[in-house]
Amino acid sequence: MKQPCCFVTLVTIELLIPHAQSLKEKRREVRGLKDRIRSKFNASVSEVAYQDKWQRAVLAICLVGSDKSKLQSDTANIRNICEATTDIELTAIEQAWL
Numbered sequence: 001m002k003q004p005c006c007f008v009t010l011v012t013i014e015l016l017i018p019h020a021q022s023l024k025e026k027r028r029e030v031r032g033l034k035d036r037i038r039s040k041f042n043a044s045v046s047e048v049a050y051q052d053k054w055q056r057a058v059l060a061i062c063l064v065g066s067d068k069s070k071l072q073s074d075t076a077n078i079r080n081i082c083e084a085t086t087d088i089e090l091t092a093i094e095q096a097w098l
Helices: 023-041 068-084
Strands: 007-016 044-049 056-065 089-097
Touching: 007 068, 023 044, 023 056, 023 068, 056 068, 068 089
Parallel strands: none
Antiparallel strands: 007 056, 007 089, 044 056
16 A cells, blocks of 8 residues: 655744734734634644734644645745735744645
């Protein structure tokens, strides 16, 4: 039996939420973005840094699939979603293959 091929990528996105004046406002914006990414890409998404800062957040997004080019395309689409979100600024994005 042939061994199945599997690709795993970790996308780390640093965000700035300049209008947030409280953790509650920040969490509302971040939760909305996380929910959109989860539903559209069936990805695992977690806030991994700056949980106690009002205007900053880092999301870690994990995608798994058998087609590497599809995962690269999904990463580009995730970036587009983040950039299109009006109340959130994308400050950095990194992708690592695991």
